[in-house]
Amino acid sequence: MFKKLIEYNWKVFRQSLTGTKIAVFIIYGLSLALIFSQIISTVYLIITLQNTQLSEMFKWYTPQRGRFILLVFANLLWLSQFFFTNIRLMKLKENRKLLTWGYPVRKLSQYLTLLTFLHPMNLLFNLSWLILLIFQFGSTYYLPIALGIMILNFSLIFSAKFRVLTVIKNYQKWLLALFLTVLVVASAMVESLFSSTLFTHFESYIPQLNKILVVLPGGLIASAHMVLKPLLAQIMALFFCGAVILLLHRDHTFNTQQSLQILSSQSTANTKTGWFRSWLCSQTGNHAGKYLYYVITHPYNKIQALLFVVFPILYVPYMVSRMEELGTSKFLVLFFFMYAPMGFQLMFLGNMFGYEHRELLKSIQFPEGLEHQLRERFLGALIIPLTLLVIISGAEVIILMDVENMLSIVLGNILIFEAFLLIFLWSTFNQFVEVEWVSFSFTQPVISQSVAVTISLLMFLFSAIIYIPYGSYEEFKQIGMLVLIAISSFCIYQYIDNIEQLFTSKITPDLWTRL
C-alpha cells in the first residue's frame, strides 16, 4: 500500500512538471547542496579544531572558546532547522481523493506523515545533525543512538512548529505588535551593543554563556555524546527516544488525519476587513485594489513581508558600521538593502494572474476594458516595491556617501529591479495555473520554498556580479548596465503594450478550460 502511495504521488509530481519547474528544481537542488556542504564543512572544522594538535596552531583557540563556537553553531543550526522545516504534507488535495477509493484514512495519514521526513529541506538538516553527532561520538558504532536523537529532534520540531504556526495564525495582531516592539529596541541597540565593552571583556562571559547555550536545544544535541557513551545509557536513551517518537508520531498522524478529513464547511463567521478593501479600491482603483487586498490580507504574505523588512533592519546598520572591514564583501550591504524591494516584488508580482485563478473571468465580464484592468493591476502591484526602490537608492546615496560608486550603485539597483521584474512577469504568465485555492491556506503558500530559495540564490549571484567594483573597468560596467537597463525597459514596455493580447491568447482560454 505504501509503495502504491509513493507511485501515485510520483505520477502526480511528474505530471505537474513543466520546463520552468524543472529549472527551479535544479537550482533549488544546487542551493541545497551548497548549504549542505557549507554546514558539513563548518561541522568538520569546528570538531577538528577540538583536536589538540590543530588547536595548538591557533593561539586564540582555547577549549572554552572552542566549546562556545560549537554551542553557538549547534543552536543556530537548530534555529535554522526550526525555521526551515517543511511541515507541508504532500499534495493533500490529490491524496484526499484516495480516500474515496477505499484507502484507509489512518494508514494514509501515517504514510503521509512519514513522507514529510523525506522533504529535501528536512533531509538536509537531519543529515547535518546525524553527521555532527557521529563526529562527536567519534565512531559509527553509535549510529543507532545518533539516529534516535536525530528523529526525536525532527519530531519535536515538527510538532512545535505546527503549534507555533497555529498560534501565529490565531494571534497575528498581538504577535506582530510584540515583534515590532522588539525589533525597534533591537535595531536601536544593535550598534551600541557591538561597540560596547561587552566584546572587550567577552572572554570573561564565555563560561556563563556556555552554561546557558548547553541547555538550549542545539546545545543539548551537541553535548549528547558526553552522557550517552556507556552502553546502558544508550539503551535507556534509545528506549526513551523510541517512546517519545511514537507518541509524537501518533500526534502528527492525528493532525494529518484531521486535515485529510476536514473539508471547509459553511460558516456565518463575520469578517470585517471591508473598510480596508474599500480604502484600497478608492486609492488605486477597483481592480488594483481588489488584487492588493488579496495579496496583503494573505496570512503567509503578512509574515513574509515582515521578514523582508526585518532582515535588512537587523543586518544593514551593523554592516554599514563595518564597511571599512568588509572590503570586497561590501556588495553584501547593497544586496541586503535590495532585499526588501525585491521581496515585495516577488510577493506582489510573482503570481499576478494566478492569484485569483478563475475569479479573473468575472473581471473580464465587467464593462471595463480588459487592458485598463490589467494595467491598473500591474501598476498597483508595483507601487510598494517601486517606492521602496526609490527610498533605498536614496538612503544608499546618503548613508554610504560613496560618491565614486554612486552611479554604479543606482544603476545596479535599477538593473536588478528590472531584471527580476521581467522574471516575475514571465513567471506570472507561465506558472499562473499552479495556483489553486488551497494555496491560500497557511501551510500551502503561494510562493513555494523552492521558488523562494531559487530567487534568493539568483539575487545573491546577480548582486555579486553587479555591485562588486570593477576598478579601472568600472566605466565599462556602467555602460553595460545602461544597455541592459535600456533592453529590459523596452521589454517591460512591450509587455505592458501587449498585456491584453497576451492575456486573451493564453490565460483566458486556460482559465475557461479549468472552469
Added chain:
Amino acid sequence: MDQAIKISGLQKSYGNTAVLEDFELSVPSGNIFGLIGPNGAGKSTLIGILTGLLDYDGGQIVINGRELNEQNEQNIKRQIASVLQPPLLFEHFTSHDFLHYICDIYNIDMQDRQQKMDSMLEYLGLSEFKHAKINKLSAGSRKKLSFCAAILSQPKILFLDEPFESIDVISIGRMKTILNRLQEKGVTTIITSHILEIVENLCDDIAILHNQKIIAYLDSETRKELQKDSSLSEIFESYVEVEKPKNDVLKWL
C-alpha cells in the same frame, strides 16, 4: 418581434475539434429562453462566447442591435449579466463586499443599493451570510449569491448556466418569481439546464443544441402542440438520436 440576440454563421473550435459550426440562433426580446442539449453539445461554450469570455473563429453576433466586436464590447457587457457553472465569485470577499463591489463596477446608485442588496439577500435566504467570507458558503448559497449579483447589475439580458443546480426547492421557486418579474420589465433570460421539468415550466421558447447546431427550435405555439401528447423529455429524446445500448451490455451487473 425584436431580437435580443441574433447569431449567424458562428464558428468555434478548440484545436481541431469543432464545437460550433455555422451556428444560427435568434432569441426574441423579453423571452425566457431555454437552451438544452446533451453533455458536450456546446451550450457552455456558447454562453462563454456571448458573455465575452471566449473568442470565436468566425460569424456574426448581434446583441440588442449591436454587433459584438471590440468597438461595442463594453457597451454590450454593460447590458448583460451571467451566472455560470461553477459561479464566478470573489472568494475572499464577504457576500456584502462582493455585492458592493459589483454595484461599484456597474455604477449602481449609492442611495438605494443598500436597500436592494438587503432585500435580495433576504428574499433568497442569504441574510445570515452577509458578512461571511464567500469561500465559507455552501454550493447552493454561492449560486444564489451569484444570481443576486447578476440581478443587481440591472442587465437587459441574463445568461444562466445550470442556475438551479444545488439549490433548494423554496429558493428555486423564488428565483423563478424574480425571473418572471424581470420578464415583465422586458429582460431577456437565456437558461441552459439539464433539469427539463424546470425548463418546461419556466421557459417560453426552447432550442435543442446537438452536434454543433440547433437541431430544433420550439416556440411556445409549437411546444403547446407537441406537448399535448408527450413531455419535453420525450420530445428531447426524439430529436437527439442517441444510439440505444444493446440489451445485454450490462448483463454482468
